[in-house]
Amino acid sequence: MTGIGGRSPGIGTGFRGVAGVEPFADALARHGLSLVRDRVHTLQVNTGYLCNLRCRHCHLEAGPGRKEIMSRETMDAVVSFARRFPFQVIDVTGGATELVPVLPFLVDGLAPLAPRLMLRTNLSAVSGAAWEALLALCVAHRVVLVASFPSTNPSQADAQRGAGATDAAIVVLKKLNAAGYGVDGTGLELDLVSNPVGAFLPVSQGSAERKFRTDLLRKWGIAFNHLYTFANVPLGRFRTWLLRTGNYERYLKSLTDGFNPSAVERLMCRTLLSVSWDGFLYDCDFNLAAGRPSADPRIHVSDVRELPAPFAPIAIGEYCYACTAGSGFT
Numbered sequence: 266m267t268g269i270g271g272r273s274p275g276i277g278t279g280f281r282g283v284a285g286v287e288p289f290a291d292a293l294a295r296h297g298l299s300l301v302r303d304r305v306h307t308l309q310v311n312t313g314y315l316c317n318l319r320c321r322h323c324h325l326e327a328g329p330g331r332k333e334i335m336s337r338e339t340m341d342a343v344v345s346f347a348r349r350f351p352f353q354v355i356d357v358t359g360g361a362t363e364l365v366p367v368l369p370f371l372v373d374g375l376a377p378l379a380p381r382l383m384l385r386t387n388l389s390a391v392s393g394a395a396w397e398a399l400l401a402l403c404v405a406h407r408v409v410l411v412a413s414f415p416s417t418n419p420s421q422a423d424a425q426r427g428a429g430a431t432d433a434a435i436v437v438l439k440k441l442n443a444a445g446y447g448v449d450g451t452g453l454e455l456d457l458v459s460n461p462v463g464a465f466l467p468v469s470q471g472s473a474e475r476k477f478r479t480d481l482l483r484k485w486g487i488a489f490n491h492l493y494t495f496a497n498v499p500l501g502r503f504r505t506w507l508l509r510t511g512n513y514e515r516y517l518k519s520l521t522d523g524f525n526p527s528a529v530e531r532l533m534c535r536t537l538l539s540v541s542w543d544g545f546l547y548d549c550d551f552n553l554a555a556g557r558p559s560a561d562p563r564i565h566v567s568d569v570r571e572l573p574a575p576f577a578p579i580a581i582g583e584y585c586y587a588c589t590a591g592s593g594f595t
């Protein structure tokens with residue numbers, strides 16, 4: 266049987282750490298902590314890096330030129346994997362999930378297999394009949410929609426996502442509300458995700474959610490269920506931007522200064538497995554971006570016969586500080 270575990274941080278990846286930054290493992294040890302697995306209950310599925318946007322903060326460097334998208338064959342393997350193992354939550358992400366031509370096959374296959382199926386959307390990837398068909402599919406399966414919406418200030422949001430992105434997102438959010446998403450009593454959940462638009466940490470989730478709720482209602486009459494605020498992870502395009510603008514060291518310092526040991530116990534990688542667009546397992550989407558699979562050699566979902574056991578190690582790097590800063594990325 267092929268299991269997962271038994272690898273140590275950095276194996277097979279060439280990961281070097283960052284000069285002048287205390288290794289994340291040392292920071293954990295200084296607080297008497299280690300980052301190990303709990304029981305896995307969430308499966309994250311990355312459908313690929315193709316996206317209509319080219320967001321500055323994207324740790325995967327997704328964009329219009331990317332060719333990596335999940336094939337029907339890999340979707341088959343992912344659905345089979347989710348059938349063999351009982352996940353409570355399945356989270357389908359990208360790139361822009363909407364641009365994967367066979368996405369409905371994945372949604373149809375996964376929806377019956379977990380109590381909660383989440384689909385990430387950037388609110389701008391498809392329109393017209395394609396959007397209507399996707400919306401009908403999500404309504405039929407009671408899929409939870411998780412939409413990127415960085416700021417209620419259009420000029421700030423467009424600076425991160427591209428000119429006109431906010432206007433397009435507002436149109437779609439209104440349509441989602443009209444279909445019942447984000448509206449009390451419908452059971453159709455619409456959550457928003459906000460990342461800071463620069464080299465700074467997010468404000469507290471509670472106060473950001475209150476502001477978003479007030480602003481969206483007042484400016485555009487839009488309702489939603491929950492807002493999640495996450496720090497940008499210094500990988501991929503965001504790392505390149507930090508380096509180019511001379512903000513890299515300052516940003517890492519703000520992350521390390523904000524290290525919150527009490528966030529470690531609730532980190533998502535303790536209970537989550539991430540599947541790449543080509544079907545291989547990672548401990549989280551950030552390790553996928555860093556090219557650091559769950560095991561060495563990496564394991565395809567078709568070959569997994571058991572999930573990682575509690576206390577199995579998790580691959581870590583200095584970017585993990587983005588998950589433990591402030592209230593944490595949990």
Ligand code: SF4
Binds near residue numbers: 548
């Ligand atoms: S980047 Fe975050 S989620 Fe991934 S292993 Fe590190 S702490 Fe866990």
